[in-house]
Amino acid sequence: MKNQKTKGTLNKEIPLPSISSRQGRRAALCCFGHWKLKFGDCLGSGTWDSGFLLTCLISILLVLSGTLGCQRSRAGSTVAGSTSVEPFAELLAEEYMSRHPESHIYVQGGGSTAGIEAVMSHAANIGLCSRPLMGKEKNLYAVTIAKDAIAIILHPQNPIQDLSLEQIREVFSGKIRNWKELGGPHHPIVLVTREEGSGTREAFQKFVMEKEDISLEALVQDSNGAVRQVVASNHNTIGYISLGLVNDQVKALKISGVEPNMTNIDNGRYILVRPFLFVFNEEPVGEAKSFLEFVLSPLSQKLLLKEGLVPVSPKIAQE
């Protein structure tokens, strides 16, 4: 009791460490040297302290057990992966949880590959993927939950409305460098692309660029939102994002006269369309299964349609 009291008063008297505290800085700078000195003492003095060795071992074990011990213990399912799918998964998870108050679905981003790796290492129950599976990933159990179109976006004040796939390819490969060559104002074109490995970029590469490379001059942003932000704030930019995320800050380009909308996606005239996948280690059971069923239900599919995605069941798309 007495002990506690003294502790309390002591605590109050100890000044909070501040950045400017010189001792702190010094200590930080010199701690490495000190440690070496201590270690040298142990070695040099000849009395090799077995206790020291033991503490070394124990502390290593402590750290290791710390890293191993953090296996998932909380209840509920974790969904992780593509940042393109994440906002839709979040919406569906909220809807699902409001219907099943006892469940918890945790949705995280990270990217398609990270999501698949998380599923393989059992860190997540469901992986979100916005590209077709590759290599050994094909062994996983994947379900297409919707399809997404990729829109080529410009600043709303850019007079250009319509480009052919060929022209877009030449713009992104750096062959056409000025809007004038496309009938626009005399300004250099600023390309905005996604980072290597992004599902959106892979789909764009496959559909639009084919064998050509995206110019290394292009600005690289790491999410759909960041690309949209950059395009919205600069008149000379061109970028590409999920059609579902196009808003009035940017303008979606027609491709050879075909406007990116539900009808054109559905009848196959708009070709920049990719699958959104849920990925599992094996056929899902329990909560993961009921969430998947919920996502594939007409109600959720209608929700996804409203958000700008293309539903998997053709009936809903036609309604």
Add this chain to the structure above:
Amino acid sequence: MQVKEKIIEKFFLMIALSSITILALITFFIFEEGIPLILKIGPKAFLLGEKWIPSKGLFGIFPMIVSSFWVTFGALLLGIPLGLACTIFLSELIPPSIGILLRPAIQLLAAIPSVIYGFWGLIVLVPLIQNYLGGPGLSILTGSLVLSFMILPTIITISEDSLKALPPSYKAGALALGATHWQTIWRVLIPAAKSGIVASIILGMGRAIGETMAMIMILGNAVKMPNSFLDSARTLTTNIGIEMGYASGDHRQALFATGIVLFFIIMALNTLAIFLSRRRVD
């Protein structure tokens, strides 16, 4: 009593060693993941290669090393004069009443999360530079500007400490010999505290090279050799930050290898800073 003390001593030693073990583990894993790729494509192709196209197996990080130094150099160019001026003002010229306000304000600068700096740069500086200087706005210049603010607290606090650590007799002596206040500062105090000031600049440089989040938002991340301060660029840290999410296989290893390069640069800078601040003590 003896036993109890021994136990407590060992307990603290154990905790202290755990933190070092974590450092060792981090180092080990970075090297374990990164070295195979460097050996696979060759150190020269990795360090001096000019093309980074992971999907084609090209992992040249030379443009990023160059960009890292461009951005850092720009930040120092703006940050050192500003930081030094601030230090001199704070330690020598300031009326005490303003010091009470100013010192915490500068320390607060260090406490602002870097994502806030990035956001501020993106919303305020990027459009300004885009409109008045041209280019995409997301550029080395913008990055350097923001970084120069971010390294100010490091430079100011450490160099002010080294100025304060000087024996009072230096200043008294100089003034007694008839030097003006400014002559005392410029000819006596600053040269005497030189090693501490240089160490503060090197630590600031380490902070600038290591900054990631703000730079991802501001630099534009284009993977090419920068030609001017108005070009977009990608530093070593932003390369890791921006691509880690989706990387797998060789690509992922290449990012760890980028980390190794960064590790050596930061190690070199910190060793230099420790060495310089040691010399002052001796």
